Amino acid sequence: MRVLDRIEQVRKELESARSDGRRVGLVPTMGALHAGHASLIERSARGCDVTAVTVFVNPLQFGPTEDFARYPRDLAADAAAAEAAGADLVFAPPVDEMYPGGRALPETRVEVGRLGEVLEGAVRPGHFSGVATVVAKLFAVAGPCRAYFGEKDYQQLLVVRQVAADLSFPVEVVACPTVREADGLALSSRNRYLSGDERLAATVLWRALATAAASGERDGGRLRELMARYVSSEPDVELDYAEVADPLTLAPVATVEGEARLLIAARVGTTRLIDNLAVTP
Ligand code: AMP
Numbered sequence: 001m002r003v004l005d006r007i008e009q010v011r012k013e014l015e016s017a018r019s020d021g022r023r024v025g026l027v028p029t030m031g032a033l034h035a036g037h038a039s040l041i042e043r044s045a046r047g048c049d050v051t052a053v054t055v056f057v058n059p060l061q062f063g064p065t066e067d068f069a070r071y072p073r074d075l076a077a078d079a080a081a082a083e084a085a086g087a088d089l090v091f092a093p094p095v096d097e098m099y100p101g102g103r104a105l106p107e108t109r110v111e112v113g114r115l116g117e118v119l120e121g122a123v124r125p126g127h128f129s130g131v132a133t134v135v136a137k138l139f140a141v142a143g144p145c146r147a148y149f150g151e152k153d154y155q156q157l158l159v160v161r162q163v164a165a166d167l168s169f170p171v172e173v174v175a176c177p178t179v180r181e182a183d184g185l186a187l188s189s190r191n192r193y194l195s196g197d198e199r200l201a202a203t204v205l206w207r208a209l210a211t212a213a214a215s216g217e218r219d220g221g222r223l224r225e226l227m228a229r230y231v232s233s234e235p236d237v238e239l240d241y242a243e244v245a246d247p248l249t250l251a252p253v254a255t256v257e258g259e260a261r262l263l264i265a266a267r268v269g270t271t272r273l274i275d276n277l278a279v280t281p
Contacts, residue, residue, distance in 0.1 A: 022049035024145040032189035036179040038085040045086030061130030144170040240265035
């Protein structure tokens with residue numbers, strides 16, 4: 001497996017694979033790879049002939065008070081994990097390769113619209129424009145491919161689908177299920193920030209989602225209340241939002257009639273965690 005850090009190298013490599021009739025799979029990540037990322041890489045390796053994993057902590061999607069500086073970075077460990085999961089190539093560009101011209105941040109941005117302004121977008125202004133911009137660049141570098149994204153970041157998955165459709169990228173976006181710890185906590189690179197007690201308290205996100213989904217309740221307001229009450233039972237966890245939303249538009253749902261999405265964001269100590277689950281009547 002090769003680790004590349006230049007756009008032109010990756011572009012050439014993937015173009016040459018396609019000209020040999022091989023199907024390209026792309027797995028964008030910010031590194032600190034765990035079993036959730038591995039599940040995406042394995043899925044790509046099963047469905048495609050060449051799997052490229054990108055490792056890039058994108059400064060554009062972090063707010064000024066967020067964890068960009070302390071986000072875990074360990075390229076050697078990530079390369080080993082990517083290779084073990086079946087990757088053929090890791091693209092780990094420095095910031096000035098992605099955003100050249102002596103600027104840490106590009107002037108040209110992709111705007112997402114309403115889908116990027118609700119839920120995570122309301123709490124993290126500019127976040128989804130940052131995500132959409134880096135994803136558009138990665139799609140432009142990779143060329144025609146299948147791109148694998150986790151349902152763990154459900155709103156991001158919808159934003160990425162919208163970017164691919166609206167900007168006509170020749171990319172098929174594939175959604176992959178959330179990988180969880182045995183006690184339900186969704187795997188996340190940020191879980192490593194949690195202390196022992198916080199790690200235990202963090203399972204309340206999953207417990208709230210699972211309890212709400214199993215409750216049989218169809219009223220959106222009562223489902224929101226149920227999740228919020230559940231989360232507030234953990235003293236060290238502070239809720240940002242608990243929402244019941246349309247699975248495609250993320251508009252709030254008054255009554256669950258078809259499938260809907262339960263979404264939660266909360267702070268456990270200083271660590272912000274998100275999770276979500278499908279609910280059906
Ligand atoms: P990140 O490195 O956090 O930007 O995540 C890279 C990709 O891995 C995104 O598509 C995430 O949705 C996905 N991902 C992160 N955690 C999980 C998980 N626990 N299960 C499945 N996919 C995940």
